[in-house]
Amino acid sequence: VKLIKLPPDSTSYWLPAFVPQPGGQRGMFSPATYRSAGGPVSSSCLGCIDAPCRLFAEREVMAPVLVDTPVYPDRSVCPADALIAMGDSAVPEVDEGLCIGCGLCVARCPVGAIHIDPTDAPYELAADEFTARRERLSLVLSREIAPFPDSELVGGQLARIDEYTVKGEEQRTFRMLARNVFLALGYPARLKNPGDNNAFSELVIDVDDALILLEIETGGDTLDAFRRSLSGWAIALSRYKVSPDRAVPGVVLDRLPNTRVDYYEAVKNTADRIGVALRTIPVAALLLGLRSGDDRLLRFVKDSAVADSDRRSLEADAGGLWGGSPNSGFSPGK
Ligand code: SF4
Numbered sequence: 001v002k003l004i005k006l007p008p009d010s011t012s013y014w015l016p017a018f019v020p021q022p023g024g025q026r027g028m029f030s031p032a033t034y035r036s037a038g039g040p041v042s043s044s045c046l047g048c049i050d051a052p053c054r055l056f057a058e059r060e061v062m063a064p065v066l067v068d069t070p071v072y073p074d075r076s077v078c079p080a081d082a083l084i085a086m087g088d089s090a091v092p093e094v095d096e097g098l099c100i101g102c103g104l105c106v107a108r109c110p111v112g113a114i115h116i117d118p119t120d121a122p123y124e125l126a127a128d129e130f131t132a133r134r135e136r137l138s139l140v141l142s143r144e145i146a147p148f149p150d151s152e153l154v155g156g157q158l159a160r161i162d163e164y165t166v167k168g169e170e171q172r173t174f175r176m177l178a179r180n181v182f183l184a185l186g187y188p189a190r191l192k193n194p195g196d197n198n199a200f201s202e203l204v205i206d207v208d209d210a211l212i213l214l215e216i217e218t219g220g221d222t223l224d225a226f227r228r229s230l231s232g233w234a235i236a237l238s239r240y241k242v243s244p245d246r247a248v249p250g251v252v253l254d255r256l257p258n259t260r261v262d263y264y265e266a267v268k269n270t271a272d273r274i275g276v277a278l279r280t281i282p283v284a285a286l287l288l289g290l291r292s293g294d295d296r297l298l299r300f301v302k303d304s305a306v307a308d309s310d311r312r313s314l315e316a317d318a319g320g321l322w323g324g325s326p327n328s329g330f331s332p333g334k
């Protein structure tokens with residue numbers, strides 16, 4: 001997976017014809033049509049002053065949630081700090097060595113100026129390569145606007161996240177990825193400040209009938225994340241009087257734990273004994289949810305996403321929502 005931005009000096013060769021479908025949202029992951037006589041094309045960067053590809057607006061990051069919880073004020077869209085503003089031009093550049101290919105900037109750009117290129121095409125483009133490149137990119141774009149699923153791309157994205165996440169920065173990257181996907185989908189989502197022991201839950205997402213309380217754990221200590229999540233759930237009920245029907249606890253994991261981990265037993269026991277179904281949300285679900293740009297991620301979290309000792313794989317749930325057999329992190333490792 002490689003993220004590319006069309007070279008600004010090629011803009012005149014392209015015939016931008018951006019036609020969003022009714023009800024569609026911004027970005028390449030939206031149900032949008034890009035057409036010209038020569039096939040699907042794209043517009044190029046407008047150099048937006050507010051740069052939605054790089055920054056959330058303050059009102060997005062600070063959106064109120066039902067409970068009184070502090071908020072991490074970082075407005076960066078890119079969880080890997082790979083998107084940088086170039087001088088005064090306001091045209092962002094992608095640092096290919098840092099980009100984890102999550103697609104957040106892609107989904108945020110209103111004119112589709114950034115694309116994920118699964119062919120790993122080179123960014124630099126010589127003039128005489130332009131025709132070939134245009135055809136190749138047209139194929140990529142036609143795939144991107146095809147109905148999901150594209151499990152191959154999600155698998156590639158996960159591999160890129162593994163490879164490109166800067167060592168020592170994993171926690172920040174995954175925290176930002178989780179919060180930013182929910183923000184990009186339009187849900188109020190508050191992340192606590194790192195190390196803030198007064199905040200009862202790491203990430204709080206407020207939707208109409210659910211208060212989703214998530215812990216983010218990519219270090220492998222899944223049982224600890226499980227305990228933290230239940231603790232956040234209990235505080236939401238006792239201190240903030242959130243109804244048990246409304247509070248939805250869960251953990252975000254890079255992949256489902258392997259079958260030997262006691263996690264699945266713990267989830268089952270908690271459901272049996274106190275009636276709380278802890279959700280498990282693999283990072284692949286965040287990527288698929290962002291890509292589909294609708295309420296499917298929310299439905300996954302609310303209505304399924306319970307992996308326990310009776311049912312260790314979430315692949316059928318993900319396949320039911322996003323089609324096909326995503327097979328990327330939705331089943332336990334061996
Ligand atoms: S990439 Fe898109 S959102 Fe970002 S500055 Fe360019 S046009 Fe605006």
Ligand code: SF4
Nearest residue numbers: 078099100102103105
């Ligand atoms: S937001 Fe994601 S896809 Fe965009 S530059 Fe950052 S890491 Fe890459």
